[in-house]
Amino acid sequence: MTQEHLDGNTLAGPLSEIFAVDVTTATGRCASCGMSGPIGALHVYGPDPGLVGRCPGCEEVVLRLVRGPGSAWLDLRGTISLKVHLPD
Amino acid sequence: MNVISRGFHGRRRDEGDRLPPGQYLVEDFPVLSAGPTPRVPLDRWEFAIDTEAGVTHRWSWPEFQALPQETPTVDIHCVTEWSKLDTSWEGVSLDVLFEDVDTDASYALVYSYGGYTTNLPLEDLLDGKAWIAHRFDGEELEPRHGGPARLIVPHLYFWKSAKWVRGIRLLDDDHPGFWETAGYHNYGDPWREQRYEGD
16 A cells, blocks of 8 residues: 655654754643654654644544644644653 | 746646645646555445534435436546646535435534544535545546545535545534534635635
8 A cells, every 4th residue: 555644754844943952852642542752753744734643543533733824733632642751 | 127027937827826826737636645545445434414403414325326426527626736627526515415314404514434523514515615536537536635435515625525425414503523523614715715714
């Protein structure tokens, strides 16, 4: 089967506009199936009309990111939690 | 006096007149997807209209094929700025599908195989403005373009023309869909360049 989606690490640049940390290395938990893993492992569709990150386990939407002129819209409702690795 | 080229050299005048602001013409047919392409076997395909009173009207693939078919030729406009003129489709007018539907709803939420949704006022689906299309350019509609069947609402940006359409839920209140809840405009009129929320 042809792989339709992009690599999850394509989210790194667009998300770095919003977050001070590299979110692709953060651990996300899918709100649909509960699977957890790095954001960089999501199956990503787009980039147009927006980036859609789907769970590699169940293919449900984990995050959506739309970049318009002067604004970005980030929807994380498909994410239960985001564990961000920070130094002590 | 400044002489400014507007970039219309070499383009037929009528094509320029048919191009909404901020759009450019394409000859190919770009594919944009928000998820994996659903594969829907025709023996399991159905299209439904769910009314606000809880009544569901359903059509199987053979029932849908038996309805009167139309062959609209329309211009389509994607919010990502490409437009394609004179696209030819075959399908069933929403007016036919709504013939026996009793509703006072003002809004429609279109839903697709694969989970996609998009919203629009019900009146934008009626009076010859929208079709459920299953053929494009004389061929069966390819899955990557929304086959077995997709909605065609050419007077709005093309994200409203949901691929892999499965049904329409009629609602008293507006319920924003997939892209409409992620920054895109709730209505999406290309002639008013309603791309993003607030445009």
